[in-house]
Amino acid sequence: MKNDSEVKLYMQARKAGKTQRLAAAKAGMSERTGRKYEQMGKLPSQVKQPRTWLTRKNPFEQDWEWVTAQLERDPALQATTLLALLIEQHPDCYRPTQIVTLRRNIARWRALHGPEREVIFEQVHTPGERAQSDFTHMSDLGITIAGEPFAHLIYHFMFTYSNVEAVTLCFSESFEALAEGIEHALWQLGGVPQQHRTDHLTAAVRQTHRKETREEWTARYQALMDHYEMQPTWNN
Template identity: 50%
Template sequence: MKKYLSQGKNLEIAANKAGMDEKTGRKYRDLDKLPSELLAERIRLWRTREDPFEEIWEEVLPFLKTNEGIEAKTLFDYLQREHPGCFHDGQLRTFQRRVKNWRATKGPGREVYFPQKHEPGRLSQSDFTHMSRLQISIAGQPFDHLVFHFVLTYSNCGIIRNN
């Protein structure tokens, strides 16, 4: 919007070209700040309330460290049973955020996964395997042979041949 105003456009045109209402444009013009600058000012980095789980957090940590997949809801139910009257259902979301934050900052690393997209007729996999280690015998005679395995990756259709 600042660009359009500096080009001599009136407020209504500048706001419309920037994709906002004229009143919103007037607010940003009068404050001489961008929307992103106003948002950055509103982000708070302090707590508005005391953390209700601070005293028992050391009790929770062993569960988080030994059971990577344990859900925060399960732990919260456990805390409600172990400390009756201390935690009410309305604090579940606070506890879930605390568990999520711990996992992100101090928890175990996550496995990296790259999805593979297979297209029909484009890729296949093949493999030869020596079968002599299995010591297969036919009519008492050792049967040393190779096995060829071929798979189309899109359809997972395969064939096995031995020689």
């Protein structure tokens, strides 16, 4: 089978007005091969199908039922442990060098028949890209002053890459508390990220009745973001 670069060379020659014979000669292939790819309109890499068959017999086939039974009983079992047990039970059939084959077969079995795994979309954080913040009610801590409950909140600001953080004492989730908390954090931490993320704070996000957008930034919050040249974002 020809590679992509050869077929691309053939196609370029054809676009330049060359005959199939001249284009094929320039690309180092037969005229018939060039005609085939030209009719398909695809490169070799786009035509090649992944191999779905095994090239050799599974050497653990006679004891594979036992292997899968152990994996079903304890999904955390490793191939090294199972191979050691197989060698102990059948020293004439197995050897330590077969570990790679066993690992491959176990991985295939787990993908097809193993327990379902939790799907996790890992967040990738970039230095200087984003900070996020929120208000936290502190009443559950039962803090008192002179025996009287001290009702307050904490505005919590954090850079998502370094986890460097700053907090500000406040008494409501107002825009004034939000603006003071952001400015205090930026001056204390000595830097401004590209983005600032919040949840749907009423001090920053207002509901709209337009179908194309149900929420948008308040004018004062947008002005604060523009002043510090931060892009505002919110959590869904």
